[in-house]
Amino acid sequence: MPEIPEMEVYKRQLSQTIMHKKIVEVIVNREKAINIPTAEFKELVNEQLIVFVSRRGKHIIITLGNGYYLVGHLMLGGRIYLAQPGEKLKTSGSVIFTFRDESKLFFINLRLGWLHLYTETEMDRAFAGLGPEPLGPFFTEELLSTKLAQKRGAIKPLLTDQEFIAGIGNCYSDEILFEAKIKPDRKAKELNSDEVKRLFFAIPSVLKEAINNGGYMEKPFSLGDNWTGGHNEHLQVYDREGQPCYRCSGLVQLITLSGKKSYYCPSCQK
Numbered sequence: 001m002p003e004i005p006e007m008e009v010y011k012r013q014l015s016q017t018i019m020h021k022k023i024v025e026v027i028v029n030r031e032k033a034i035n036i037p038t039a040e041f042k043e044l045v046n047e048q049l050i051v052f053v054s055r056r057g058k059h060i061i062i063t064l065g066n067g068y069y070l071v072g073h074l075m076l077g078g079r080i081y082l083a084q085p086g087e088k089l090k091t092s093g094s095v096i097f098t099f100r101d102e103s104k105l106f107f108i109n110l111r112l113g114w115l116h117l118y119t120e121t122e123m124d125r126a127f128a129g130l131g132p133e134p135l136g137p138f139f140t141e142e143l144l145s146t147k148l149a150q151k152r153g154a155i156k157p158l159l160t161d162q163e164f165i166a167g168i169g170n171c172y173s174d175e176i177l178f179e180a181k182i183k184p185d186r187k188a189k190e191l192n193s194d195e196v197k198r199l200f201f202a203i204p205s206v207l208k209e210a211i212n213n214g215g216y217m218e219k220p221f222s223l224g225d226n227w228t229g230g231h232n233e234h235l236q237v238y239d240r241e242g243q244p245c246y247r248c249s250g251l252v253q254l255i256t257l258s259g260k261k262s263y264y265c266p267s268c269q270k
Helices: 004-017 038-045 120-126 141-149 155-159 170-180 193-213 230-234
Strands: 023-028 050-056 059-064 069-073 079-083 095-099 104-108 114-118 253-257 260-264
Touching: 004 050, 004 059, 004 079, 004 193, 023 038, 038 114, 069 120, 114 120, 141 193, 155 170, 155 260, 170 193, 170 260, 193 230
Parallel strands: none
Antiparallel strands: 023 095, 050 059, 059 069, 069 114, 079 104, 095 104, 253 260
16 A cells, blocks of 8 residues: 555656646546546536645645645555556556546556545545644654653554554554664553654654655556656565565564554564
């Protein structure tokens, strides 16, 4: 499932390619992916300019000229692809937008994911339960320390709780805890001040590095895209069970916490 780095990569690519383009056709092949009747969705989206692209947690946000927002959550298996004019794809796509230059933006495999059309008030309501942005200016060591002290559970599932911090999932929670040298089953409220400090600095460090490398999703955003998925070869512990730790002589192990898989190095993460 895409997390902050993958959605940030999409955000930056979309900002570079579809800004100020006008949508001239809307195709909805999966009605369950949208939140209003198809006819109304098409009427409100068609003939609109793309005026801004942003992100909140794991959500992509496309601002339309009429003040509505296309908010997408890809969930497991979903992805975004920009097809060049005349380019043929094997997939029909769940939702497709055609621009005046005949390029097409595909939201693919929204079997679990969705693309909703919101007013600003509706979007604010949808995001009301999300925690702070870990790359935002309001995410501070003091805030993290305060939030951790209020929790009883293990740190790994807590980092993936979207109400605690927005945008971190299974992959990067493992990478962050490895960077901070914290075992994933440690109780959040038992972390000492040094561990909280290491965790606070590890969160943006790991996420920014992953963004710079293109995230871990392998499917490209468009033809010639050599950026997306480049972070796969830089993952330290995620999905590396039984392989040597890059930092010591230990072997990466897999445990399950609150139903979530967690990869870690027992030698490094005490």
